[in-house]
Amino acid sequence: MMDICIVSHSEKIAEGLKELLSQMAAGVNVRTAGGIDGEIGTSVDRIIEMFDSVEGEALCFYDIGSSQMNAEMAVEMNDYQNITIVHAPLVEGAFLASVEIKVGKSKEEIIASLKENFKEKA
Template sequence: MTYVGLVLISHSSKIAEGVKELIRQVVKDVPIETAGGTEENGIGTSIDKIQAAISKVDQGRGVLLFYDLGSAKMNAEMAIEMSGLENVRLIEAPIVEGAYVAAVEAGMGKELDEVEKRVKASF
């Protein structure tokens, strides 16, 4: 079965990995990738890391991106534009809670629009 994929974008690789670890306690099958930190593993974000994560989780059912702070949003928007994919969306929700809800909903096999709707309704 294929699922909507998730990308967790944070200025800290530890935060992104921690959110993924938390979600994996409940949801095992949904593709989740992290894009935390810069290329040099410093604090910040990387368009290249975000693009790579999008590519890894895209199973053709769409991808939702969650981020922590403002400049991560800007880099996510650029990565989406550069990807050329139409079903990649940036979600305005808390990274931990929003990604958790999205993973549970995606894990039930729901379509991109429904997963996005449920996340937005939760916040």
């Protein structure tokens, strides 16, 4: 089953979203990299640790600015072929993807659904 990775400037946002997804799509593995030492920010090293823990494929959602840049940098630095960074709203996108993972949709189907629902380049 595909994982969901959350990159947020806030540990509380990342953990809160993980809690929401765990209840709404039980069984989908949600990984987080939020905040830096209890403060606001993102860390490429923490994102790399999160990506390294993914055994199969994962869709990665991010909140703002440098979280996207750091997630993309982590992918480029380590040539992660199994991580797909998704350009969709953090909460709504991760929620939709988690539910669709739970019902067995493929990565391609989920990305198409995200594009349709959010009119973004997912």
